[in-house]
Amino acid sequence: MPRIRRLGLRPEERSERAPHFDDVFRDSPRPTLRVVDTDLELLTRLRDGDEEAFVVLVARYQQPMLQLARAYVPSRAVAEEAVQDTWMGVVKGIERFEGRSAFKTWLFRILINRARSAGVREHRHASREPHHAVDPIQFDSNGQWANPVERWTEDSEDRLEARTWGPILQSGLEDLPPRQRQVVVLRDMEELSSDEVCELLDISTGNQRVLLHRGRTRLREILETQIAKA
Amino acid sequence: MLSMRGKDIVCQEAVELVTDYLEGTLSRRGRRQFEAHLRACPNCAAYLEQIRMTIELTGTIEPNDLTPEARADLTELYRRWRSD
Numbered sequence: 011m012p013r014i015r016r017l018g019l020r021p022e023e024r025s026e027r028a029p030h031f032d033d034v035f036r037d038s039p040r041p042t043l044r045v046v047d048t049d050l051e052l053l054t055r056l057r058d059g060d061e062e063a064f065v066v067l068v069a070r071y072q073q074p075m076l077q078l079a080r081a082y083v084p085s086r087a088v089a090e091e092a093v094q095d096t097w098m099g100v101v102k103g104i105e106r107f108e109g110r111s112a113f114k115t116w117l118f119r120i121l122i123n124r125a126r127s128a129g130v131r132e133h134r135h136a137s138r139e140p141h142h143a144v145d146p147i148q149f150d151s152n153g154q155w156a157n158p159v160e161r162w163t164e165d166s167e168d169r170l171e172a173r174t175w176g177p178i179l180q181s182g183l184e185d186l187p188p189r190q191r192q193v194v195v196l197r198d199m200e201e202l203s204s205d206e207v208c209e210l211l212d213i214s215t216g217n218q219r220v221l222l223h224r225g226r227t228r229l230r231e232i233l234e235t236q237i238a239k240a
Numbered sequence: 241m242l243s244m245r246g247k248d249i250v251c252q253e254a255v256e257l258v259t260d261y262l263e264g265t266l267s268r269r270g271r272r273q274f275e276a277h278l279r280a281c282p283n284c285a286a287y288l289e290q291i292r293m294t295i296e297l298t299g300t301i302e303p304n305d306l307t308p309e310a311r312a313d314l315t316e317l318y319r320r321w322r323s324d
Contacts, residue, residue, distance in 0.1 A: 064318045069306045094317075101321040143255040144287070153250030159286040162293050176301045183298075198298040204263065215265075223259035230294040 049113040057104055068097060071114065074195045075121050081188030082129030092125040114200055118210055143227035162237065175233060182232040190225035193218055249277050254284045258291050
């Protein structure tokens, strides 16, 4: 059975082997879909058996799905299986989507259920290790910044393009502890609400906030380091 | 606000409140203290802005590139699932 593993390229594989997403579709003899088509438009086509719509949806959610699944299972391969199972469930059970929630919320719920049942470990709670949003070394003995904080929004604005920083944030996300990664992916990448995330992940609002805080501050730190180098 | 003087927050504390602030979960008093600190501290104001930009950039991460092989695999899987 073919696997969709190859979608989840590691960053080092990406640049050489993978043409840009748009190129794949530009070369396609079949009618093309724009990447910006909404989920609902794609779902309508999927109900009609449109293969292209399926491919676009999978590509759109492959990364967040793998990142979510990874928190429950021992390996990337098992996460990929959970993702693939989820898509099979979607294709076969598309009529069951009633549109009461956003498509992606429905999709993530199926995925998380599958990954949980395939999973062996689940860290329900934020680690109790001390955490610092900012390395304490950056503060003086009075708790004030030892050096000025750079404003990214002024001279660095043009340096902060998604194209440039996307891959850096992506690998930063990969390196976050699983629960932090899940929360950041759902809140900041997929823009789900706090309530939706708590329900999907079965965590308290307080726990969600702690995980979000740690994840976001870590990503900020990564960007800061890269911007300093740029 | 003389009564609050003793409870002013310092930068190292302020950075730990950023998420609670953005989530709207600080108490009214906590929020006032945090905002007062930001007004007085350009560094923490810049820090908050950096966090906001981090969130915004995370929201603009583009989907993975798709190889022709992956595309072919997906199409094949899709056909199989539809015909099962």
